Amino acid sequence: MAFTKKRGNTSPEVSTASLPDIIFMLLFFFMVTTVLRDAELKVKVQTPKVTELTKLEEKSLVNYLYIGRPLERYHDLYGTKPRLQLGDKFSSVKDIPLFLEKHKIKVPENRHGQITSSLRVDGDVTMGVVQDVKTELRKSNQLKVNYSAKKRED
Amino acid sequence: MAKKSSRERMSNEINAGSMADIAFLLLIFFLVTTTIVEDKGITVKLPPWSEEEPDVTKLKKRNVFSVLVNADNQLLVRGEPTDVGDLKDRAKDFITNPLNREDLAEKPTKAIISLKNDRGTKYGVYLEVYNELKAAYEELWDELAQRRFQTDYTDKMPISQKRSIRSEIPFVISEAEPTSFGEE
Numbered sequence: 001m002a003f004t005k006k007r008g009n010t011s012p013e014v015s016t017a018s019l020p021d022i023i024f025m026l027l028f029f030f031m032v033t034t035v036l037r038d039a040e041l042k043v044k045v046q047t048p049k050v051t052e053l054t055k056l057e058e059k060s061l062v063n064y065l066y067i068g069r070p071l072e073r074y075h076d077l078y079g080t081k082p083r084l085q086l087g088d089k090f091s092s093v094k095d096i097p098l099f100l101e102k103h104k105i106k107v108p109e110n111r112h113g114q115i116t117s118s119l120r121v122d123g124d125v126t127m128g129v130v131q132d133v134k135t136e137l138r139k140s141n142q143l144k145v146n147y148s149a150k151k152r153e154d
Numbered sequence: 155m156a157k158k159s160s161r162e163r164m165s166n167e168i169n170a171g172s173m174a175d176i177a178f179l180l181l182i183f184f185l186v187t188t189t190i191v192e193d194k195g196i197t198v199k200l201p202p203w204s205e206e207e208p209d210v211t212k213l214k215k216r217n218v219f220s221v222l223v224n225a226d227n228q229l230l231v232r233g234e235p236t237d238v239g240d241l242k243d244r245a246k247d248f249i250t251n252p253l254n255r256e257d258l259a260e261k262p263t264k265a266i267i268s269l270k271n272d273r274g275t276k277y278g279v280y281l282e283v284y285n286e287l288k289a290a291y292e293e294l295w296d297e298l299a300q301r302r303f304q305t306d307y308t309d310k311m312p313i314s315q316k317r318s319i320r321s322e323i324p325f326v327i328s329e330a331e332p333t334s335f336g337e338e
Contacts, residue, residue: 020170047195052196127273127280141202144200
């Protein structure tokens, strides 16, 4: 009898007042640690795994070039050969200078030398298309290049 | 009178019960539209473009460490087939030349690594080879930094120390125009 009386006094509900705060904390965590998706990938990119990695520090100084085989739903239109993707569309090597220029405008002039091109290339792609891109980058005087890769543990 | 009583019945607090739902919506929005940062890779400096082919005939043969990767992803180092696993040690041996052999580099500053691939070479293999060559230099820098300054070679080192190490063992990779075998 004494038991039932005690239990009756406390309210059975758990307070949910702090729930929004917890969720907001999660939200801020994700906002800080992630970046907005800049482009939808239309090519399959699975970067190789290597050991000697350097980190790219400033996002605003980096432009991304994707090379890989088109995803399955683009096979009818674009075939299965490795393709270059700039921004969110399939491009040819000739579009690179304009793409670099468009990115350059957004960067303050004194930092133009620090712009890095990040090559996100699928590991299964043959070097031909990569070589063409490299040549075009050299012709456009964009010499700082980062071959995007994942960490390999060994 | 009726008005007053209805106001009394209302509580003064704003109902915060839906706050969690709003926050959840925002959270899910950010989870979907963002990516977790994974911006790492091998940074390289490409040579400036010039129309003429660089002249390599002036180089002494002993100072050139030629690495060829063919369209079948096989490796040829200085004329003999090699495994990727052995590449790093061979490169280190070549650069430092600890036994002063006649056929290896005169000194680290004169060593040049020449990397050549086919257009049909797999990018993954190419990058692995590049990674091994870079790892060889990275290890040599580490060793030199340990001897000189008792630290590892890292980005946190003073620039003058880094520069002295880099000038002693410069990282020179020359990449030749690839041959068009195995083009897709």
